[in-house]
Amino acid sequence: MQCSKCRREAVIFQRYSGLHLCERHFLxxxxxxxxxxxxxxxxxxxxxxxxxxxxxxxxxxxxxxFLSTNFSKRRDLDFLAITIDEGIGGYRDVSQAEELARRYDVPWTTASFAGEYATTIDDIVLRKGDRRSCSWCGVLRRRLLNRVAREAGCTKVAFGFTLDDEAQSVMMNVLRGDTERLTMAPKPAEGMVPRIRPFEAVPEREVALYSHITVGLLPDRGCPYAHNALRGDVRRLLDDYSWLHPSTKYALLGLRDDLAGCGEGSAMTTVICSECGEPTFGPCRSCAVLKEVNK
Ligand SMILES: [Zn+2]
Ligand SMILES: [Zn+2]
Incomplete structure (x- = not known):
């Protein structure tokens, strides 16, 4: 198949745009x-x-x-790659991240659950099972990443979340009837480094192809403890539905943006947790998780 924009061979067909694209036009x-x-x-x-x-x-x-090659000429911007080591044997290997950062000449730092919380996900699963380990891991990872970023002077933290991740999150909030999350506006909060998602309008399979072409093939093992039944169901549902209606994931992204800030606007101000000293919205979830896993 030929590229819709030139005569080279196409590497992908975008169902939502109807275009066949060669490598150059795809990138x-x-x-x-x-x-x-x-x-x-x-x-x-x-x-x-x-x-x-x-x-x-x-x-x-x-x-x-993407960030290091497209913004390398911007002298007014700095980057810092941050890798969190949750302590999952055979899965998390920080040397892969370190090598990538070196390859792109981006400063790199790392922090571990072992150093911060004196425990690892392997240890938690061993003692508590893996039924809730995914949500515990998420809470602890977010807190540690936020602290490392804040202390390093980061003004934003960028995540590789794709259109599929975002559309699934919106759909999960719809299916749970979670009006609060659907209408919440992201507001700056003291001590919380704002999160950005540059790939949120790029489908997962395109981010994967982009990564394959630009970075090369990476060992991408799944987490051995990953269980998220609802997200798995929603992923299948959206993938099936999008096959017939290719713009659905974009529609959900638009819905999210249209609804953001429409709610009552729960007071999004942080307080400092008296136990860990980190900022938190309401009761500190990471301290609650640490108590639960150390019980
Ligand atoms: Zn082309
Ligand atoms: Zn706390």
Missing amino acids: ASVEARTKRTIRTHGWMKPADTIGIALSGGKDSAALLH
């Missing part, structure tokens, strides 16, 4: 969309230091490639 399409997303949200301002949440997997590697 240009991903980068133009990502830059538009950043511009629309005002996500990168002069003097920003952008933390890059770098797991070392394909999505975060693609993000590292």
Whole structure:
């Protein structure tokens, strides 16, 4: 099949645009969309230091490639790749992330659950099972990443989340009837480094292809403890539905943006947790998780 824009061979067919694209036009399409997303949200301002949440997997590697190659001439921007080591043997390997950061000449730092919480996910699963380990891991990872980014002077933290991740999250909130989350506006809060998602308008399979072409093939093992029944169901539901209605995931992203800020506006101000000293909205979830897992 030929590229719809030139005569080269196409590497992908975008169902939602109806275009066949060659490698060159595909890369240009991903980068133009990502830059538009950043511009629309005002996500990168002069003097920003952008933390890059770098797991070392394909999505975060693609993000590292995109940011470091497209903004290398911007002397007013700094980047710092941050890798969190949750302590999951055979899965999390921080040296893969470190090597990527070195390859792109981006400063890199790492922090571990072992160092911060004196425990690891392997240890928690061993003692408590893996039924709730995913949500505990998420809470503890977010707190540690936020602290590392804040203390390093980051003004934003960028995540490799794709259109599929975002559309699934919106759909999960709809299915749970979670009006509060659907209508919440992201507001700056003391001590919380704002999170940005440059690839939110790029489908997962395109981020994967972008990563494969630019970074190369990476070992991308799944987490051995990953259980999220609802997300798995919603992923299948959306993938099936999008086959017939290719713009559905974009529609959900638009729904999210239209609803943001429509709610009562729960007071989004942080308080400092008296136990861990970190900012939190209401009762500190990470301290609650640590109590639960150490019981
Ligand atoms: Zn082309
Ligand atoms: Zn706390």
